[in-house]
Structures are given as C-alpha cells and as structure tokens.
Amino acid sequence: MKQITRWNNWPSDDEVQYLSDKANGLFHYAATVVQWIEGQIFQYGTASRKRVFEKFTQMGIGQLEDLYRLILMSFENIDGPAQDADWRASQLRGFQHVVGTILVLDEPLTIHQIIALTADIPEDDFDVANFLQRFCSVLIPGTTTSFEEATPQMHKSFRDYIMDGHAPEEFCVLTGHAHLVTARSCLEVIVKAGSQSDVVLKYSVHHWHEHLRKAVEGSTTWEDERMWNLFEQVVDEGIVNVWHTKPWVVFLNVATAGWGLLKVR
Incomplete structure (x- = not known):
C-alpha cells in the first residue's frame, strides 16, 4: 500500500497538460517522452518525479x-x-557499436538477436542488454511486444539526428564505421558459431x-588486429564449412573491399 501511495497524484493534471503542450500534436514525441519517463522511473524511482519535468522546461515545443x-545526455x-x-569512452564506444549496428542491419533482428550479434563487446566494458533497455524510448517506441x-x-527523425551530424559529435554514427564493427561482429559469430543462435x-x-x-x-579504413585475426580464422577449413555460401558473392565483396583499401594506402 505504501508503494502505491508514493505515486498518488503523480503526474498531476498540470504536468500531464504540460507534456501535452510540449508534444504539440506530435504522437511520436509524446510516445517517446512517456517511454523515457518510464525508463527514468524504473532506474531512479521516486527521485525522478521532479527531475523529469525539470528537464522538459529546457526544451522547445515539439522539438x-x-x-x-x-x-x-541522460545516458552520458x-x-x-x-x-x-575510461568509463565515458567505453560507454560512447558501446553506443556507437550497438546503435550503429541497428542502423545498418540488412535484415531486421530482434533485441535478443542483436544482443547475440554484438556479443563481441566485452561485458565488463558495456552491458548491451541494459543499454537497449534504457534506450527503449527511441529504439522500440510504443511496442507491446516483450522486450x-x-x-x-527507430523513428526516421532519430535516425537522421544520429547520422546526419545533428547530434553531439560524440554520439554521431558514421555509416562506414557502423558497417565495419557489424562486419567484425558477424565474423566473431561465425568463428564461435556453436554458441550463437541459428x-x-x-x-x-x-x-x-x-x-x-x-x-x-564508406571511406572507412582500419588498423584492427582483431579483424585481421578473424580473417585468418574464417579461412580455416572447419569454419569455411559453416559459412560456405555463394562463394562468388563473398569473393566479389571481399575483393571490392580489398581494392578499396589498396586505393587509399
């Protein structure tokens, strides 16, 4: 009963009206705000009640x-x-990796599958599942499906914000780099095929x-020792049997990438 009482009359009618005025008729804005507030409550409890509305006073209407x-900014x-x-750097790297991967996926994957795909991110550096949960408001707004x-x-407006240079530089996602880390994650999955979902x-x-x-x-070049080690491993006979599919397509894409790297050296 005490737990319920703590949330009586919150938000107030005035606060609800305030959010409505800020949304200015934009459903996506309203849905994103509500999910963000829900995430803040889940993370900080009653301490977030005043804080979330104070944050909105700094924003323009429908912006x-x-x-x-x-x-x-509530993330980092x-x-x-x-x-x-070091902590900030690891959080920003994780953000770039996970959000970048979602942005460049060639086929839709579920949250569970994305967590499996990005398993090459060290758990001690960045908790992918926790991050995705915290970013539900922009990644899966309004869904009724289990997490x-x-x-x-991702709403087009957020995609554009992250990829077209509108976001703070530390959060901007470069398409070429996003494809690179996704390629590396894919190679990690292939090398460790036994531990991943089909x-x-x-x-x-x-x-x-x-x-x-x-x-x-996308003009990405790299000096990534792990990537080169993965290349060596995927040509192992046992692993080739796992990923052997349309070899001419694989050859063409790898050759194109190799030629592109040679041209910039």
Whole structure:
C-alpha cells in the first residue's frame, strides 16, 4: 500500500497538460517522452518525479532534437568533464557499436538477436542488454511486444539526428564505421558459431562480407588486429564449412573491399 501511495497524484493534471503542450500534436514525441519517463522511473524511482519535468522546461515545443539530446545526455552527460574518462569512452564506444549496428542491419533482428550479434563487446566494458533497455524510448517506441522479442523500429527523425551530424559529435554514427564493427561482429559469430543462435549465425554468414564492402565504400579504413585475426580464422577449413555460401558473392565483396583499401594506402 505504501508503494502505491508514493505515486498518488503523480503526474498531476498540470504536468500531464504540460507534456501535452510540449508534444504539440506530435504522437511520436509524446510516445517517446512517456517511454523515457518510464525508463527514468524504473532506474531512479521516486527521485525522478521532479527531475523529469525539470528537464522538459529546457526544451522547445515539439522539438524532437531537443528531446533526443535530453535522452542522450541522460545516458552520458558529455556537457561536463568526465569523472572517469575510461568509463565515458567505453560507454560512447558501446553506443556507437550497438546503435550503429541497428542502423545498418540488412535484415531486421530482434533485441535478443542483436544482443547475440554484438556479443563481441566485452561485458565488463558495456552491458548491451541494459543499454537497449534504457534506450527503449527511441529504439522500440510504443511496442507491446516483450522486450527481447521486439524488433527495433527507430523513428526516421532519430535516425537522421544520429547520422546526419545533428547530434553531439560524440554520439554521431558514421555509416562506414557502423558497417565495419557489424562486419567484425558477424565474423566473431561465425568463428564461435556453436554458441550463437541459428538466426544470428545465418545473418552473419550472409551479410558479413556485404558489411565489409560497405565499410570500405564508406571511406572507412582500419588498423584492427582483431579483424585481421578473424580473417585468418574464417579461412580455416572447419569454419569455411559453416559459412560456405555463394562463394562468388563473398569473393566479389571481399575483393571490392580489398581494392578499396589498396586505393587509399
């Protein structure tokens, strides 16, 4: 009973009206706000009741970019100096990797499958599942499906905000780099095929070389020892049997990527 009482009369009618005025008729804005508030309540409890509305006083009416910036800053506030520079760097790398992967996927995957695909991100550095849960408001707004079975449906306005240079530089996703980390994740799945779900392995087999080609076409170059080690492993006879599919397509994409790398050296 005490738990219920703590939330009596919250939000107030005035606060609900305030949110409605801010949304200015934009359903996506309203849906995103509600899910973000829900996430803040889940994370901070009653301590978030006043804070979430204070944050909205800083935003213009119906301004999605202001809302997206607020969501990003609640994840990692880059406006001030980092208390732990290594922690901030790992959080931003994780953001770039996971959001970038979602943005460049050639086929839709569920949250559960995305977690499996990005399993190459060290758990001690970045908790992918926790991150995706925190970013539900922009990744799967309004869904009634269970979290892990939901398929991210990123609104075009957020996609444009992240990819077209409107977001703070630390959060901007470069398409070429996103394809590169996705290609690397796919290769990791192939090398460790026994521990991954069939859907994720199938995706990785069919698309790793396409992501690699698109990474180079996106002017991405790399000095990534792990990537080269993965290349050596995937040509092992036992692993080739796993990913052997349309070899001429694989050859064409890899050759195109290789030629692109040679041209920029």
